[in-house]
Amino acid sequence: MTASPSSRVTIKDVAARAGVSKGAVSLAFNRKPGLAEATRDRIFAAARELGWEPNLTARSLSSSRVDVVGLAICRPARMLGLEPFYMEFVSGVEGVLTEHSCSLLLRLVHTVEEEAGLLESWWRGRQIGGSILVDFRADDPRVAAAERLGMPVVAVGHPSLTGSLTSVWTDDATAVTEAVRYLAALGHRRIARVGGAAALGHTVMRTAAFDAAARTLGLAGARQVATDYSGEAGARATRSMLTAAPADRPTAIVYDNDIMAVAGLAVAAEMGLAVPGDVSLLAWDDSQLCRLTHPTLSAMSHDVHGFGAEAARTLFGVITGSGPGSHPVPTPVLTPRGSTAPPRG
Amino acid sequence: MTASPSSRVTIKDVAARAGVSKGAVSLAFNRKPGLAEATRDRIFAAARELGWEPNLTARSLSSSRVDVVGLAICRPARMLGLEPFYMEFVSGVEGVLTEHSCSLLLRLVHTVEEEAGLLESWWRGRQIGGSILVDFRADDPRVAAAERLGMPVVAVGHPSLTGSLTSVWTDDATAVTEAVRYLAALGHRRIARVGGAAALGHTVMRTAAFDAAARTLGLAGARQVATDYSGEAGARATRSMLTAAPADRPTAIVYDNDIMAVAGLAVAAEMGLAVPGDVSLLAWDDSQLCRLTHPTLSAMSHDVHGFGAEAARTLFGVITGSGPGSHPVPTPVLTPRGSTAPPRG
DNA sequence: CGCACTCCCTAAACCGGTAAAGCCCACAAC
DNA sequence: GTTGTGGGCTTTACCGGTTTAGGGAGTGCG
Secondary structure, X not given: OOOOXXXXXXXXXXXXXXXXXXXXXXXXHOOOOOOOHHHHHHHHHHHHHHOOOXXXXXXXXXXXXOOEEEEEEEOOHHHHHHOHHHHHHHHHHHHHHHHOOOEEEEEEEOOHHHHHHHHHHHHHXXXXXXXXXXXXXXXXXXXXXXXXXXXXXXXXXXXXXXXXXXXXXXXXXXXXXXXXXXXXXXXXXXXXXXXXXXXXXXXXXXXXXXXXXXXXXXXXXXXXXXXXXXXXXXXXXXXXXXXXXXXXXXXXXXXXXXXXXXXXXXXXXXXXXXXXXXXXXEEEEOOHHHHOOOOOOEEEEOOHHHHHHHHXXXXXXXXXXXXXXXXXXXXXXXXXXXXXXXXXX | OOOOOOOOOOHHHHXXXXXXXXXXXXXXXXXXXXXXXXXXXXXXXXXXXXXXXXXXXXXXXXXXXXXXEEEEEEOOHHHHHHOHHHHHHHHHHHHHHHHOOOEEEEEEEOOHHHHHHHHHHHHHOOOOOEEEEOOOEOOOHHHHHHHHHOOOEEEEOOOOOOOOXXXXXXXXXXXXXXXXXXXXXXXXXXXXXXEOOOOEHHHHHHHHHHHHHHHHOOOOOOEEEEOOOOHHXXXXXXXXXXXXXXXXXXXXXXXXXXXXXXXXXXXXXXXXXXXXXXOXXXXXXOOHHHHOOOOOOEEEXXXXXXXXXXXXXXXXXXXXOOOOOEEEOOOOEEEOOOOOOOOOO
16 A cells, blocks of 8 residues: 555665564564564564565575576477477476475577576576476486586486486386287287387387387387377378378377377378277377367376476475485376277278 | 586686676676776686676676566466467567576466466566566456556557556457458358357457457357367367257357367267368467368467567567557468368258 | 573675776876 | 876675674573
8 A cells, every 4th residue: 555656665674664673574584583473573564564575586695595496398389389298297397386485487498408508507697496307318418417517406207318317207118018008909900109209218218118019019010100299290190101001001009199199180080081990099198188089089198287296396305405316207097088999800 | 617516606706717806797798898808808718717607696686677577377277288379479478588588487376366466476576577467357456466566567468458558469359350251251140159268358359349240240140158268168168059959050160269179170070060061160379289180170360479479579668668558469360271161051 | 799591683794796986097188 | 297088997885685693681590
């Protein structure tokens, strides 16, 4: 109400109004002992009346702890918007950050080198207290960067990719194996996989797991291809697979995200193939999108929100100095819906 | 290389190494005049050798300008992930921010009141230098909050909703009118609209525009309904419309985003109705999703990335003190694809 | 009464930069 | 030989908090 128009209330004003020193106000606001109850109340009242909130910039300058964590995402903008994954992940991260009254500094970058540079810059400039790293690739430069800087970091990726960094990860290999087993159990022999970006570590692992599972099950007709995760690439890959001679054509396709599976569904429709009659489709991640198609998409489903939350929680662990560790989150589970069935004939 | 292990390099270290004072280093790094070329070089060399970057916290404390802008988004997490809109918008914002070496502070909130509180807190705590506000509703509390605080802000929404704040907006009314005219021109008389959240200002405007257009064109069978933007709600609304008696059933449906249109497409398929034969569908926003379905979705398309970029540019304008203003961005244009055609019979 | 011991609180030194005022010196003009 | 003049750099006072050393008042005890 009486908030001064050119609002520049500082701790000094509050101190003056409460008739105490700056130090006392600081003590009160940081809930530290050594202040009489009455004084504390007086200080809070004064602050409320003036509409004062501690200047976090000043606070982090002197206390040298920063209530901001960084997240840089490195994917082309076109794909980002479409991938429900990231927003859900971010919302999971947010939930936990908010509990700690911490904020998220977000940046979209184009290359992993740019990202490494950005992280260094953020850290050196004391803009962030730590960071969440996603989309690991083999020999990822961020591992060395984070180690060299001594920056608290949680790496979202398999421990084999993240070096000495604390990691949070899902067991992609097991999930891929389960997907293949499921389709094989339905009777499929020619199973294909439309994978994500080949440069990404988890794509490599899924590819290897797919190969291994196919070999174990003796599936001669298994094949896979890498894409860039975009719907267009998914459509292209699907089209190329489904135009093969009927005897070579896969009867089931696993996708690395849901967007590509949706695109695959459209391609099947466009080619006059029935799903799941002529070809079964299995999506990955399982956002709501999978329930909005006809037929609905079976998927390897995954609590992405919880994944983000776990990453954030783990980061707080790292910041408060718990040793490095590996934090698996639940393996994606198969959620059968309308797009998978035994092959015809 | 020789970066000190417990990296705590400050401006003082750089000054010492270059044999100058702190002030000189500051001058050099802010590209201010008054330093000899040679000295400047020496300073940069020293900084490079020590791996120093200015501490932005300290900088903004003394210069009282903050290189961070805030963005709070107020929608349920489930919907956020799905809406390609936000990530595309954010990526547009990012592009411009990066040019100004500015960062984005992102937060997902649950209510508009919470958002108003958060903005106040960010601003009071000098965490942000300004903010982008989205999803305006009637009598939005953020208008008063931003005015009271004197915080530089750009409001993404129609000027009629954003009070005295500088606004960036698309002409939804015109776009809705164009959509209706197009469908009417194809021969449709029973046109329906599946709208977004009724509480949002632009939903209200689109609803009014739809009514007006239907009246002007003498479309007796026009009807519309509000949803929460989720695919499920879109499916439900579509189902309810398409189960009407054939004589009452709409022959064309306009959706307020693409997710609902995709869901609508699935519902039509599930009910055995041909698109566009039995019913035409028209999406809004036009992310890539519209090209991934079969048939592809006609849409009112919209450069969302550019929209975000314009919002960010405008915010910089506000921060540097240009007066309030209204910045329309291009009206969504009709992009006909496979989901719209003249009604059968 | 003196002394130790709490309990509350203040004063002052930071944190790492920026900004404005000031100092020194070379060179030019009168 | 003064007296500008201005380029090049240093000094110093902040910015708005946190933190620590320490001081005064009150209490218990010998």
